[in-house]
Amino acid sequence: MQEQIDMNKYVSGAYFEVSIGGVSGLSGKFTSVSGLGMAVNYQTYYEGGSMAPHFLLDNGIPQQLVLEQGTVTDTDAFADWIKSVNSGISVPTDGEITLKDATGKKVRTWKINDAVLVSYSGPTLNSNAPSLAISRIVIMYGGCT
Numbered sequence: 084m085q086e087q088i089d090m091n092k093y094v095s096g097a098y099f100e101v102s103i104g105g106v107s108g109l110s111g112k113f114t115s116v117s118g119l120g121m122a123v124n125y126q127t128y129y130e131g132g133s134m135a136p137h138f139l140l141d142n143g144i145p146q147q148l149v150l151e152q153g154t155v156t157d158t159d160a161f162a163d164w165i166k167s168v169n170s171g172i173s174v175p176t177d178g179e180i181t182l183k184d185a186t187g188k189k190v191r192t193w194k195i196n197d198a199v200l201v202s203y204s205g206p207t208l209n210s211n212a213p214s215l216a217i218s219r220i221v222i223m224y225g226g227c228t
Contacts, residue, residue, distance in 0.1 A: 180193045
């Protein structure tokens with residue numbers, strides 16, 4: 084007899100709640116988040132008399148977080164964030180991404196550090212087709228946990 088799969092173990096109808104920069108940043112819900120991760124550079128060091136190299140941690144490599152198909156819960160704060168970046172002010176800030184299931188229960192949270200806005204794309208405006216308020220936001224960040 085084939086084993087039954089408990090579909091409740093899998094997240095369906097889920098969404099991501101994103102908060103970056105607190106009051107003066109981004110607060111919204113998105114259906115897709117990609118780019119969570121980390122990468123570092125190493126310097127290779129050869130010590131005299133040893134054939135094996137040593138690897139010395141150099142620095143972290145900034146990553147890009149991509150948020151797609153979402154809505155912003157505080158449009159004024161997000162507009163202020165875009166306005167400040169457009170005027171040349173981009174202050175790195177921390178934030179978090181929380182995966183929530185279809186009932187709104189928290190499944191997992193990731194924290195990101197030193198986030199800055201890279202780009203924003205609004206929806207295609209078409210009165211005959213439904214679309215979410217934000218098509219795509221790209222954020223560069225220094226690290227995540």
